[in-house]
Amino acid sequence: MLPAPEILAHIVDVHCHPQVAPSIAASTIEALPCTLCAMSTQREDQPKVAALARARPDRIVPAFGYHPWWAHRISLNVPARTVPDHAAHYRALFLPDPSPSPPPSAELEAAFARLLPSLPPPIPLADVLADVRAHLIEFPAAMLGEVGIDRAARIPFPAPADAADGGNITPALSPFSVPFAHQLAILEAQLALAVELRRNVSLHSVKAPSQTRALFDRMAATHGAAWFAISVDVHSCTLSPEVWCDIEKLHPNVYISLSTAINGRSPAHIALIRASSPTRILVESDYHNACDAPARTWDMARIVADTHGWSIEDVWDDRPPPDESRWGVVRRLEANWHAFVRGGHQAPVKKSTARERRWRDYSLDLVEIDTEDQREL
Template sequence: MAHDLHPLPDPSILAHIVDVHCHPTDSPTPPEAMTAMSHRMCAMATRASDQPLVRKLAEQYPDSVIPCFGYHPWFYHWISLAPASAVPSKRSHYASLFLPSSKPQHADAFERLLPFLPDPTPLETVLAGLRADLTAFPHAMLGEVGLDRACRVLYKHPVAPPSLSPFTIPLAHQVAILEAQLALAVELRRNVSLHSVQAPQATAELLARMKARFGHAWMDISVDLHSCGLSPEGWRDIERTHPNVFLSLSTGINARSRGHIALLRAAAPTRLLVESDFHDVRLSAPYTWDMVCRIADARGWRVEQSAAEVEEVGGEDKTQWGVVWRLAENWRSFERGGHREAPRTKKRDKRKLLLDDSEEEEDE
């Protein structure tokens, strides 16, 4: 993908930046690129084969890699909800997902797809592995997890160009696997990188269920809607209701549409994060920094020109904060967690009381 990227700043400025979502284990990772990195990255896992790769990268580069363990919705069909002692056969498992709602002519496509699919893995096995990895790395996150209503299952993975089957993964199956992973994140108090594609209502409903189910424990962790494609109105609804949810955008995904500028302007300045969403570690810094500059342009924030400018300007007067300092503060808030609802003001409570009285009178 070709983009005219903003030129990189001095490494001492990049040292304050965190790429909150990338996939460095999806391609060869040159050691020289890792040792030359001055920023930090959140390295995502997506499927079983990724978990040990992320683990190894974090062990090799503990100062620059924040490991993220989790299962991506593109691979949820590989997971069975049945107990380990009663996992169905490969054919039965995938038929239960793909054939009930399919058209009759899809039977041939199913037979073509089946040889490329792995034997299903029990969800309890997946969760046990996640628990072990998250426990081994006290600062690890859960990611990449989420919901995707657009993805069609590949006949073979990976392959280029992709050959797509007609099948999508049922939303109910996705939600069950995602909620099980999120419950583990809440238990272990781990932050989350959340994927959401063509699922704004399902995502909003999911967040509401998690908040109702876990209460303060849910608010103790932070959730990042990565490469967020919500409308400004959709984001504002989530932002008002969920103080623990943050927003990150990437040049590679979001800059395809000018709508991302409106989204950046709609978000509260304290909820913005930046990411590359890239698989090549050498492009993590360029693509993340490009989004830093895009945020500065959209919000009218200055871009610091030196590390001293970043480090010395922080303070109570937020009008003096540059984009790098602001994003660094947002990351610290995300990493720290422990969010709480803003208390209602007396004026607002009084207005609500008057409204309630008025409604009661009308009912009478």
């Protein structure tokens, strides 16, 4: 059951995908009871998110970026406004020259031949960055998102013909995934843009705990204070409490958000909530239906409250109690969101330990190791 409107108005769904729905009624956008952070993921939905933000600028925080599930559609190291060779681009990603190893098996070649006709012409990374830059500049409050890394996703085969006639059939997955080094190059280019424009980030991270921590360490080393000036949300976070605590200590600009859609599949998120600093937690729906997103976000807010033993507001007072220990979950989450939006975090000042120096040396090898893993797949 949703709370009173004056309470729900202070809830922020920090990650959702309303533009994915086939259509959104104007009345739905006009009646939004809380703030939604609408995430772009691929070329086709950047303008859809922009349209939502124009329709309801007080309730929609837009985010523009390219998701790792579609990173294979992006070509590196080619000039802007060019059309990379279609087959050569995808073959280099999915069936790279294994010399001196044996050539790809007949099964992989057959899978590639089945997949290739469904893949769109690749676009140069320079065009991607220009598109993201233009949208971020148009919307001064916009975030970079959804961007990230995913070591579990596979490229789907084209949907069966009867799916186009209304059949609810999930396409089969191909044996191919986007090489990790390719994902990382696209992610780091987008993060550099976020640092340049000082925009906060919504980050996707799946099956990549060590790589995510190494990424944050590398961004801090590369960008210094400019990195800590922006905030980063690891959305629908599935990191272990141990990994998260390490990140939380070293990166005061990194937050986590949780959703019932993803985190609710396992009780593991309860331990993560307990382990996290109360000031570094956000909530989200990670959902595509704007009508249902507020209720799903509220459900996660209640879980956070129950886990931390926080009260749940039943009335709203615009004058918060001076004693923050008396704050309810909505006021706490709202304060976290405001801190996230403000950014400007102070970089930690400490000498590296021998353990951390060993970690840095180890992390430099992660991309190369992941590239080898992709070849074995």
